[in-house]
Amino acid sequence: MSTTLSPILSVERLRVKYDLFEAVFDVSFEVWPGEAVCLLGSNGAGKTTSLRAILGALPIAGGRVCFLGDDTSGKSPGAMTMRGMIYVPEGRELFPSLTVLENLELGAITREARARTRASLELACELFPILAERRMQLAGTLSGGQQQMLAIARGLMGLPRLLMLDEPSLGLAPVVVEQVYAALGRIVRSGTPIILVEQHVHQALELCQRGYVLEGGRTVQQGSTAELAGSDRLRSAYLGVN
Amino acid sequence: MEFSPSVIGQMLFTGALMGSIYGAVAMGFSLIFGVAKIINFAHAGVVLWVMYGVLVAVRSGVAHPYVAGLVAIPLCYVIGHGVQRTLMARVSAMSDDMQIIYTFGLLLVLTYMAQFFFGPDVHFLPSSGLAVEFGGVVLQVETIIAGALALGSALALHAFLSRTWLGKAIRASADNRRGATLMGLDVVRLSRVAMALSFALAALAGTILVTVTTFYPLRGLELAVLAFVIVVLGGMDNVFASFVAGVLIGMFEALGTLLFSPSIAHMAIYAMIFAVLLVRPQGLFRRRATK
Amino acid sequence: MKSALGLSIVVFSLAAASVPFWGSGYTINLLTQIFLFGFLASAWNFMALTGLVSLGHAAFFGVGGYTAAWLYLTWGANLVLGALVGAALAMFLAFVVYWTAFRSGLRGIYFSGLTLVLAEALRFAAINTPALGRSQGLELVSLHLPPFLLYGLSVTLLVLTVAGTLWLLRSPLGYRLQAVRENEDAAEALGVHTFRVKLAATLLSAGLVAIGGALHAVLLRFVEPESDFGLSLSLNLLLGTFLGGTGTALGPPIGIAVLFGLREGIARLGELFALGSSGIYALQQVLYGAMLMLVVVALPDGLVTRARRWWIEWRRASARPGSAGFQAGAQVASMAGLEAAAPGTARATSAVPSAQLASDSPAARPRAGGASAPASAYLEVIDVSRHFRGLAALSNVSFDLRRGEILGLIGPNGAGKTTMFNAISGIFPAQIGEVRFKGERLSGLAPHQVCQRGVARTFQIVQPFAGLTVLENALIGALSRYARIAEAREAALAALVQVDLHAKRDLPAASLTLQDRKMLEFARSLATGPELILLDEVMAGLTASEQSQIADKILEIRDTGVSFLLVEHAMRAVMRLSDRIVVLDHGQVIASGLPSEIARDPGVISVYLGRSLAQTPVDRAA
Numbered sequence A: 001m002s003t004t005l006s007p008i009l010s011v012e013r014l015r016v017k018y019d020l021f022e023a024v025f026d027v028s029f030e031v032w033p034g035e036a037v038c039l040l041g042s043n044g045a046g047k048t049t050s051l052r053a054i055l056g057a058l059p060i061a062g063g064r065v066c067f068l069g070d071d072t073s074g075k076s077p078g079a080m081t082m083r084g085m086i087y088v089p090e091g092r093e094l095f096p097s098l099t100v101l102e103n104l105e106l107g108a109i110t111r112e113a114r115a116r117t118r119a120s121l122e123l124a125c126e127l128f129p130i131l132a133e134r135r136m137q138l139a140g141t142l143s144g145g146q147q148q149m150l151a152i153a154r155g156l157m158g159l160p161r162l163l164m165l166d167e168p169s170l171g172l173a174p175v176v177v178e179q180v181y182a183a184l185g186r187i188v189r190s191g192t193p194i195i196l197v198e199q200h201v202h203q204a205l206e207l208c209q210r211g212y213v214l215e216g217g218r219t220v221q222q223g224s225t226a227e228l229a230g231s232d233r234l235r236s237a238y239l240g241v242n
Numbered sequence B: 001m002e003f004s005p006s007v008i009g010q011m012l013f014t015g016a017l018m019g020s021i022y023g024a025v026a027m028g029f030s031l032i033f034g035v036a037k038i039i040n041f042a043h044a045g046v047v048l049w050v051m052y053g054v055l056v057a058v059r060s061g062v063a064h065p066y067v068a069g070l071v072a073i074p075l076c077y078v079i080g081h082g083v084q085r086t087l088m089a090r091v092s093a094m095s096d097d098m099q100i101i102y103t104f105g106l107l108l109v110l111t112y113m114a115q116f117f118f119g120p121d122v123h124f125l126p127s128s129g130l131a132v133e134f135g136g137v138v139l140q141v142e143t144i145i146a147g148a149l150a151l152g153s154a155l156a157l158h159a160f161l162s163r164t165w166l167g168k169a170i171r172a173s174a175d176n177r178r179g180a181t182l183m184g185l186d187v188v189r190l191s192r193v194a195m196a197l198s199f200a201l202a203a204l205a206g207t208i209l210v211t212v213t214t215f216y217p218l219r220g221l222e223l224a225v226l227a228f229v230i231v232v233l234g235g236m237d238n239v240f241a242s243f244v245a246g247v248l249i250g251m252f253e254a255l256g257t258l259l260f261s262p263s264i265a266h267m268a269i270y271a272m273i274f275a276v277l278l279v280r281p282q283g284l285f286r287r288r289a290t291k
Numbered sequence C: 001m002k003s004a005l006g007l008s009i010v011v012f013s014l015a016a017a018s019v020p021f022w023g024s025g026y027t028i029n030l031l032t033q034i035f036l037f038g039f040l041a042s043a044w045n046f047m048a049l050t051g052l053v054s055l056g057h058a059a060f061f062g063v064g065g066y067t068a069a070w071l072y073l074t075w076g077a078n079l080v081l082g083a084l085v086g087a088a089l090a091m092f093l094a095f096v097v098y099w100t101a102f103r104s105g106l107r108g109i110y111f112s113g114l115t116l117v118l119a120e121a122l123r124f125a126a127i128n129t130p131a132l133g134r135s136q137g138l139e140l141v142s143l144h145l146p147p148f149l150l151y152g153l154s155v156t157l158l159v160l161t162v163a164g165t166l167w168l169l170r171s172p173l174g175y176r177l178q179a180v181r182e183n184e185d186a187a188e189a190l191g192v193h194t195f196r197v198k199l200a201a202t203l204l205s206a207g208l209v210a211i212g213g214a215l216h217a218v219l220l221r222f223v224e225p226e227s228d229f230g231l232s233l234s235l236n237l238l239l240g241t242f243l244g245g246t247g248t249a250l251g252p253p254i255g256i257a258v259l260f261g262l263r264e265g266i267a268r269l270g271e272l273f274a275l276g277s278s279g280i281y282a283l284q285q286v287l288y289g290a291m292l293m294l295v296v297v298a299l300p301d302g303l304v305t306r307a308r309r310w311w312i313e314w315r316r317a318s319a320r321p322g323s324a325g326f327q328a329g330a331q332v333a334s335m336a337g338l339e340a341a342a343p344g345t346a347r348a349t350s351a352v353p354s355a356q357l358a359s360d361s362p363a364a365r366p367r368a369g370g371a372s373a374p375a376s377a378y379l380e381v382i383d384v385s386r387h388f389r390g391l392a393a394l395s396n397v398s399f400d401l402r403r404g405e406i407l408g409l410i411g412p413n414g415a416g417k418t419t420m421f422n423a424i425s426g427i428f429p430a431q432i433g434e435v436r437f438k439g440e441r442l443s444g445l446a447p448h449q450v451c452q453r454g455v456a457r458t459f460q461i462v463q464p465f466a467g468l469t470v471l472e473n474a475l476i477g478a479l480s481r482y483a484r485i486a487e488a489r490e491a492a493l494a495a496l497v498q499v500d501l502h503a504k505r506d507l508p509a510a511s512l513t514l515q516d517r518k519m520l521e522f523a524r525s526l527a528t529g530p531e532l533i534l535l536d537e538v539m540a541g542l543t544a545s546e547q548s549q550i551a552d553k554i555l556e557i558r559d560t561g562v563s564f565l566l567v568e569h570a571m572r573a574v575m576r577l578s579d580r581i582v583v584l585d586h587g588q589v590i591a592s593g594l595p596s597e598i599a600r601d602p603g604v605i606s607v608y609l610g611r612s613l614a615q616t617p618v619d620r621a622a
Ligand SMILES: Nc1ncnc2c1ncn2[C@@H]1O[C@H](COP(=O)(O)OP(=O)(O)O)[C@@H](O)[C@H]1O
Pocket: A018, A023, A041, A042, A043, A044, A045, A046, A047, A048, A049, A050, C540, C541
């Protein structure tokens, strides 16, 4: 682990409701400095719901979220982003009728990030050279893989202290997934802590050091990715067999 | 009447200048629709009240119209901010129909308050009488200034939206509101800024309208429908296209008036918009389908 | 309740008939206007019943008025004839406009804007037509009518439309209208031809408003562009209806009466302060505007609906101590929020004869004699492909479902399950490849046609008709195969019995828990008499025990001969329920077979867990 003694993010017994029903009952996990952590679980397990609640985009019905040492339950996504929690959403959620460059510029949300826009842009374009080529193109006209790269790059523009990636491989062809993960590897090695939500368990386990398994709105298992890789629980969470 | 080139040119120029004022009205409507998803028919009511405000200022000898406008624009900016915090705070969450009813209600209140206080009479400010002539086309100085200000505001707004970070953020939240929220943009604050800007535009449009046309309370209702029509033509949330559509409608109106009569021109405009709504609800300038 | 309404209509008619004997000319005139506008608002309401808001009914009003006036002045035509011709013209106009609008799927601001622009275009057309008197309009000075004729006519029309609305609300068409209002997609999926239903409502509405327009022309003895085609008329009708309550029979006239009352009040006040007619008019309009805003914010479902809710609550409060009649008792008990009514109560209230519970109950009886169809030719998906913006959502997907089978369709997020679901249920009009059911092509059919072929569906995010009762929800499904309400009600009740919702039949659907809502969706689709039910993520959001209850229900219903296609994320449930499973990934079928085979299939495991984990843990450990 790193020199700091406290986790960057700790989530304790998180509960989230959608109007009528509870999608997340009991989710707990932690991210320590420099760590890459994955949240695994089949579709509908509550991964996206948890991340959005942590970000403040959904109301929290119970439990505690601590980010950088402060209790942040009830804060807005704007406030969380200002503190350096950057979410790269499932489905990318770009601004399709803005250019690639404009999308990137908007990623620099804090004053600090905006002051460093130029440097961040260079970094992003070095990570994803295709974005530099396409910078004047409308984001909506990019291919799926390029859009995902743009979404990640847009997140990096905000100088994340914690980067939350929600299914970055969703709907991408295997070759493109490789490319995206190569870039994610570099991000992790640069020391940016990440939370990765994935369906493609294999890649996630290779990238991250630790992971949690969610099932039916609960964390049902945690451990190092090496432990998880051999776990029956993981298989049953995905395949529904015991 | 002779349809000499200079007469037609005269009409087209005047039409374009009037149209650019319509465009200025429509831009405000379009801006707030795009960012906050509010269909604000009451927008024209704000324009109307600025017209009466300027009228009162001028009649009572307090200020020249343009000076009054200089006060009205920042004042309306602030009022717009406040209105988005209060009257309009919950409107974006309503269904389209409820929004229309609500803002139409507000428009009725504004329009007929004007009638209550100022009477149903037609008002106008005497023009300076100064005119400029080139190539057989004679234009009132006020008309030229009005057109220039409207065009200037459109260009300035365009520059703001495409150059500044705040402007880009406003466009972004119009483009994908959920995405904007998730990446940390404060869409509520952006909506307030958009409403404030929309009010400021209404103030500008009201000021220059006073200097070039007659007006009366029902002008509020007429302008509301006209702004809606222009915005539909431009594609609802495309601010600059709304301005262009306004200019087109102005020229169309002038030409129709020249060839037939004002009311035939209006009938043609509405018939055209009717067809546009049925055939191309996404507006003339865009290929993307509506939601 | 029903007879009370009938009685009040009779009392109202008698009271109205007595007015000419004692009322002053002023009273008669005011009442004529109130009744006429009450009638107009009721007519406007027919369209609002489907959830459509028109800002341009002045168009039809004006067409009626102008037609009658012009025919009278030009040909000396009888006014009744004129009104009917006007109505026919208005309906033709409405047909052309709305047919196109519904075809191109206009909604929200685009639809309301269209109606607004239509009226404005006609206003300017009238201003421009010399034969229609341009902006002066037409005057009917020479008209001589027997006294009280107009009064009598407006009373009659009002009573007839209100009674008609009451009748309509309980008729098959009325239920369909309400279903469309509550949720168009769900209505379509339950076999409602939503396009036709909406068109019927708008035509009816336009025709009646035109008749009102003609009457109004006679009453005022003139037609004029502003008052006949102007926005304020449309807004008046809208405000009156919303104030009283859209979708109710009594709401529109009551709303109009309140409005006229306020208007007269302001007029009196204005006279007191010597405001002058322009000032009074302005104040009245300010009040209208303020009321429009207020209604949206504070009273969105109107006075009548609000009053009815208070009445029900009051009755509930006063009925609680006794809880006498067992039916009312059960109803009250479950209304009071006692979740599932206790088993004992449920049995006590199951008034349905036990014979109906047997497998020959209407709900379980398949629609057509499909028994002879060979097992292989039930649901066939043949080479279906679908692209979205160049991205292949489905490529050459083929599988089939046998009669009586539960087939699971699974795959990771974005694999194409929803697209496949939509392709079967008819959401997508055209596609490559085809879907057949019992040998008949489903591809190209609209959702309601798919439903009528015996293929029902449920929605992932449950979409009950929230404003209707549980029974009415099921009834709308049953109306897809029974023309008569009584028969449909039988089938609906039987379907509710099948999913144990019978005891809650009179509750508003909005008050149900999530699980009950899922059950209600189930019942609704059962009521259509399906042979195959497509279930879209029916397990989502339920606890494990609720999931197993639904699973039991699915198995139970399957035993009555219904087949199922499950699109599901909840793997445990799919594995347990399905006879066979088809796995999609990247729009392609990557495996199909028995659940046990699927769970062991390395291809499937690698899709879910990644390639290196496709070996068993033991292999890895070695
Ligand atoms: N907007 C919503 N409204 C209601 N239920 C939702 C909504 N979004 C997700 N859900 C439900 O919440 C549960 C968790 O979903 P989600 O967090 O998206 O899972 P995951 O990201 O793990 O696939 C699922 O049962 C899903 O159906």
